[in-house]
């Protein structure tokens with residue numbers, strides 16, 4: 168499988184990178200970065216460091232958008248730390264010289280191998296929206312797109328209604344959800360149930376090797392923040408779950424297929440993902456996306472541990 172990863176590392180982004188990097192059947196054709204969990208300069212530097220840490224130093228990293236299409240950026244230093252990785256210093260790595268933006272890189276790669284490249288989007292969707300503006304045929308040129316984002320039939324996280332990636336650039340998310348991609352939306356509907364629990368973290372703590380050690384340090388920081396949110400010592404594995412669903416759709420045990428739009432003008436609900444729940448396809452307002460509603464969480468967590476071994 169050939170994958171382009173667009174991300175804002177980010178602690179859970181780091182785990183998603185580890186998950187994909189550990190699978191020798193995955194060719195990571197490029198990584199794009201975007202503001203989100205930290206500023207884009209930081210997420211770019213983190214992506215370069217993490218790819219080296221996880222054994223993929225040859226993957227080119229293209230810096231992407233520094234801000235959303237319309238609104239001002241809101242960074243998540245309170246969740247991911249000032250350096251985006253919980254203050255944990257990952258060894259510096261040399262960055263391959265890349266002159267293209269993330270959007271330009273994605274368009275070039277998609278045009279060069281029509282139908283062969285899958286996209287994993289783990290941050291605000293600004294780069295994908297910019298790529299669509301450059302190449303309106305992008306939905307036909309890429310294979311599958313898996314997006315971590317949205318909260319369709321559950322509460323939001325950054326607002327009562329909105330999930331962070333969508334809320335960080337609602338206009339971009341709306342463009343991507345309406346573009347006609349073969350798209351799976353790994354939303355809070357499932358990620359908030361894919362929790363790394365205390366016993367899982369203990370198992371990780373007992374593992375040897377650099378990857379496991381770093382992952383445990385990142386997650387310890389993340390869990391400290393999440394504990395106040397969840398009321399238990401655990402954290403939601405948003406981005407790695409999206410990576411796992413991309414590699415193996417069979418991890419999804421239940422899903423619905425429905426059109427999803429993003430609220431752009433609501434007084435309280437801007438950034439909310441709004442689904443058309445009507446069951447008659449002919450009444451639908453736009454092309455549907457796949458929304459997983461249940462996943463095999465124990466199997467996913469077992470695979471995550473194996474990826475870090």
Ligand SMILES: [Ca+2]
Nearest residue numbers: 177180289290
């Ligand atoms: Ca992310």
